[in-house]
Amino acid sequence: MQRIKLIKNQLSSTPMEIGQKIWVTKPIDQLVFTKENSLKGKTIFITGASRGIGLAIALRAARDGANITIAAKTVTEQKTLEGTIYTAAEQIRKAGGNALPIQCDIRNEESVKKAVELTVEKFGGIDILINNASAINLSCTEELDMKRYDLMQNINARGTFLCSKYCLPYLKKSTNAHILTISPDIKEITKSQWFKDHVAYSTAKFGMSLCTLGMAEEFKQKGYNNIGVNCLWPKTVIATAAANNVLGGDSLMRVGRLPSIMADAAYVIITSKSSKTTGNYFYDDEVLLSSGLTSADLLKYNYDKSVPQSDLAIDFFISVN
Numbered sequence: 001m002q003r004i005k006l007i008k009n010q011l012s013s014t015p016m017e018i019g020q021k022i023w024v025t026k027p028i029d030q031l032v033f034t035k036e037n038s039l040k041g042k043t044i045f046i047t048g049a050s051r052g053i054g055l056a057i058a059l060r061a062a063r064d065g066a067n068i069t070i071a072a073k074t075v076t077e078q079k080t081l082e083g084t085i086y087t088a089a090e091q092i093r094k095a096g097g098n099a100l101p102i103q104c105d106i107r108n109e110e111s112v113k114k115a116v117e118l119t120v121e122k123f124g125g126i127d128i129l130i131n132n133a134s135a136i137n138l139s140c141t142e143e144l145d146m147k148r149y150d151l152m153q154n155i156n157a158r159g160t161f162l163c164s165k166y167c168l169p170y171l172k173k174s175t176n177a178h179i180l181t182i183s184p185d186i187k188e189i190t191k192s193q194w195f196k197d198h199v200a201y202s203t204a205k206f207g208m209s210l211c212t213l214g215m216a217e218e219f220k221q222k223g224y225n226n227i228g229v230n231c232l233w234p235k236t237v238i239a240t241a242a243a244n245n246v247l248g249g250d251s252l253m254r255v256g257r258l259p260s261i262m263a264d265a266a267y268v269i270i271t272s273k274s275s276k277t278t279g280n281y282f283y284d285d286e287v288l289l290s291s292g293l294t295s296a297d298l299l300k301y302n303y304d305k306s307v308p309q310s311d312l313a314i315d316f317f318i319s320v321n
Contacts, residue, residue, distance in 0.1 A: 037176070039064035039271060043123040045116070045167055047106055047159065048133030050074045051083035052240035053182060056259035057130055057266045058088065062097025067123040071104040071115045071163075072133070081241050098123070106133055106159035107151075116166045126170035128270050131160040131181040131208060138198040149200045156183075157207025164215060168227075177227040178270045178277075179215065182262070183208035184233045184317035185281035194317050205317070209281070216279035228274030231281045234262055236312040239303040254304040255313040257284075261301035264288060283318075 039061045048054040050072040058068045070085045077084060085101035092099040100122050104115040119126055135155040137148045164179055171177035186209045188194055195202045209231055216229040237256035244253055265284035268291045269277060285298055299305065314320055
């Protein structure tokens with residue numbers, strides 16, 4: 001209970017007030033989202049896509065007829081976590097996409113290499129990588145054991161680097177390639193409020209954002225101008241199994257948004273022209289406002305439609321003052 005109270009205090013110490021100084025939901029320069037094409041025939045490698053945000057992104061891409069690799073660990077149903085790579089594949093096919101479910105542990109180099117090889121063998125290449133898989137444990141320094149520390153580092157920071165590394169040779173061959181990582185704005189890394197209670201988790205999570213910072217510039221320097229490297233982060237809590245099981249249950253879900261807001265924002269980014277969209281740290285609602293939605297349109301993403309936008313819980317790693 002103490003941890004849940006801590007989380008709620010961190011996530012929503014100040015209510016969301018659209019248009020006011022503490023919370024400005026604004027469209028980004030629309031020129032950054034010069035639409036390239038649909039995802040029909042494109043191949044997308046998504047980590048952690050058996051449920052939650054990863055699955056939502058996969059289902060949105062499937063509606064265009066994309067080829068999707070579900071690179072995740074879950075192959076059998078679990079009591080507290082709904083969904084497997086096989087149930088995800090079934091949903092993707094029903095939505096209009098082609099699916100390749102692969103049991104993949106992104107901590108393991110050989111497992112990632114094999115998943116990439118199987119994807120290329122099946123679909124002929126890779127156009128987009130979504131680094132979605134992430135581990136969370138909010139224990140403090142004294143309480144966290146090193147096994148859990150290593151788990152977060154190996155999935156979050158190392159896993160993002162590893163998947164990016166092995167997808168890169170194929171992304172270089174794509175006409176409009178993207179690496180999209182689900183992690184926060186790097187500008188927040190200097191704020192002690194995000195580290196003082198769970199330094200291990202925050203270190204691992206910002207490691208993902210650092211990959212974007214470095215790779216975006218590295219690839220530009222090397223002339224890989226066809227690869228856009230960006231981060232996407234939710235402005236509010238997202239109603240996923242992680243929020244329900246780890247962050248505080250239904251009371252927190254009620255003041256969150258559905259995973260579909262992240263899926264729709266990701267779609268805008270990965271269908272944009274990659275040479276003009278790179279090195280950015282995007283927020284989901286700002287991306288959608290830039291694509292033509294209004295603030296009123298965002299209500300459809302609420303988990304509980306009766307909750308006003310001003311009462312939604314702000315997510316981790318977003319400063320509101």
